Amino acid sequence: MVNYKDLGLVNTREMFAKAVEGGYAIPAFNFNTMEQMQAIVQAAVETKSPVIMQVSKGARSYANATILRYMAQGAVEYAKELGCENPQIVLHLDHGDSFEICKDCIDSGFSSVMIDGSHLPYEENVALTKKVVEYAHQFDVTVEGELGVLAGVEDDVVAAESHYTKPEEVQDFVSKTGCDSLAISIGTSHGAHKFTPEQCTLVNGVLVPPPLAFDVLKEIEEKLPGFPIVLHGSSSVPQDEVETINKYGGALKAAIGIPEEQLRKASQSAVCKINIDSDSRLAMTAAVRKVFAEKPAEFDPRKYLGPARDNMKKMYEHKIVNVLGSNGKL
Numbered sequence: 001m002v003n004y005k006d007l008g009l010v011n012t013r014e015m016f017a018k019a020v021e022g023g024y025a026i027p028a029f030n031f032n033t034m035e036q037m038q039a040i041v042q043a044a045v046e047t048k049s050p051v052i053m054q055v056s057k058g059a060r061s062y063a064n065a066t067i068l069r070y071m072a073q074g075a076v077e078y079a080k081e082l083g084c085e086n087p088q089i090v091l092h093l094d095h096g097d098s099f100e101i102c103k104d105c106i107d108s109g110f111s112s113v114m115i116d117g118s119h120l121p122y123e124e125n126v127a128l129t130k131k132v133v134e135y136a137h138q139f140d141v142t143v144e145g146e147l148g149v150l151a152g153v154e155d156d157v158v159a160a161e162s163h164y165t166k167p168e169e170v171q172d173f174v175s176k177t178g179c180d181s182l183a184i185s186i187g188t189s190h191g192a193h194k195f196t197p198e199q200c201t202l203v204n205g206v207l208v209p210p211p212l213a214f215d216v217l218k219e220i221e222e223k224l225p226g227f228p229i230v231l232h233g234s235s236s237v238p239q240d241e242v243e244t245i246n247k248y249g250g251a252l253k254a255a256i257g258i259p260e261e262q263l264r265k266a267s268q269s270a271v272c273k274i275n276i277d278s279d280s281r282l283a284m285t286a287a288v289r290k291v292f293a294e295k296p297a298e299f300d301p302r303k304y305l306g307p308a309r310d311n312m313k314k315m316y317e318h319k320i321v322n323v324l325g326s327n328g329k330l
């Protein structure tokens with residue numbers, strides 16, 4: 001049993017309370033590789049932002065759960081080395097789908113877990129979430145639950161269509177389960193292809209997706225005043241990265257994300273955690289493809305993973321400063 005506190009990590013309780021109060025959101029960036037981890041820490045330290053580093057089931061099988069935990073511990077030490085005296089870094093399990101995987105993460109040093117029972121019948125979701133909360137709270141680990149279904153594909157999480165969270169269920173769910181935050185569905189979506197062109201409107205040559213359901217968010221906020229709300233699937237899919245990828249041999253078709261304006265608005269509400277994964281993948285791939293195309297004789301991984309790291313760091317900083325507003329909050 002490893003307790004996250006011994007690793008220098010923190011849970012989400014205090015940072016979410018401050019974020020809801022202060023009208024900003026904490027970035028939750030997924031990571032699998034050392035370069036992503038370094039870029040996340042550099043961006044968080046330079047902007048003085050708290051940060052959630054999250055690990056999906058896919059990341060656990062790709063990189064190994066033990067290694068990822070040591071990387072998170074390394075992230076804390078690295079942040080200190082970069083001059084941050086008191087880093088606020090959370091190691092979070094993204095989309096835990098069973099009690100066992102949540103327990104395994106809690107026992108190995110995670111400071112926060114998500115139990116995603118959103119695909120289950122309501123009462124089963126309540127029971128499973130409650131079971132995870134009861135275990136997690138013994139170790140002061142915070143738990144994110146989910147109500148409503150997001151469309152899209154993210155590692156093993158696949159859903160053909162979304163179902164908005166029902167505001168009439170949220171109070172009952174939170175009081176019965178004791179969860180610390182709640183992921184909701186108001187129109188965000190997993191992956192880099194969040195909307196088909198047919199779902200969008202063409203404005204000045206740009207495909208604009210349908211707006212998020214801010215009316216549903218407002219109703220949820222009224223039912224749960226001050227309670228931390230989480231948005232998944234909130235990459236913006238920057239078109240310049242998509243163009244770079246396609247220019248240098250990629251074949252991404254109609255990749256469309258959530259406009260940053262919408263996320264900025266959400267950050268100012270009770271939404272206090274915003275999940276971003278695809279934008280990091282795009283930033284990394286664009287930089288790697290560019291090096292491969294421009295310097296085909298290059299074969300030193302540092303020569304393409306280095307630019308990939310720099311490009312991801314730039315994207316993380318942009319999100320923190322210009323979208324979520326969590327800069328200067330340490």
Ligand SMILES: [Zn+2]
Nearest residue numbers: 154232233275
């Ligand atoms: Zn998600």
